[in-house]
Amino acid sequence: MHSPIKRWGWFALGWLMVALGFIGAVLPVMPTTIFLILAAACFSHSSPRLEAWLLDHRWFGPSIRRWRERGAIPxxxxxxxxxxxxxxxxxxxxxxxxxxxxxxxxxxxxxxxxxxxxxxxxx
Structure with a gap:
């Protein structure tokens, strides 16, 4: 694991990406999935529990997993x-x-x- 400062930085950046992703889910001109992919990457450095939450999410998890496994986009x-x-x-x-x-x-x-x-x- 990273130093506490780096860990908290990744954690805060992860939550920023989640917020942007959820804003993108509501606004038609802003993307959603890319921000959640980035959030999962940030959480992989700071919070395995939140990373798992995104990967297992009913709606967003499959897209994030496809991207991680194959770099695939439907x-x-x-x-x-x-x-x-x-x-x-x-x-x-x-x-x-x-x-x-x-x-x-x-x-x-x-x-x-x-x-x-x-x-x-x-x-």
Whole structure:
């Protein structure tokens, strides 16, 4: 186990990730699963009990376990994620109207993220 300070840091970061994950479960523009995957990773360094709670959770546990075992994302989740990225980009273009280089940077970042998601194994 880590030093007490590191352990508490991982513990606090884990709870922050859980909070962000639950906010993402309510808000359609924010992801859920990635924050809970990160929370489980944080809890693996600080609280095996809370890590087990996430891994055994009825709704979120299977996704976290699939990711840990195979780096897999279900096909439906991939589609939702990529469509959400495209939709968010469209909303940004329509509402913010950024300068061209910000637009390009955001587009490149989203394309990289979409490619990463698309190339993960189907879960």
């Amino acid at each position: 096909r439906k989740a991939k589609i939702v994620a990529i469509v959400s990225m495209a939709g968010g980009y469209g909303v940004m273009l329509y509402t913010v109207r950024p300068v061209w280089w910000v637009d390009l940077l955001v587009a490149l970042a989203l394309i990289a993220c979409a490619l990463y998601v698309a190339t993960r194994p189907d879960g």
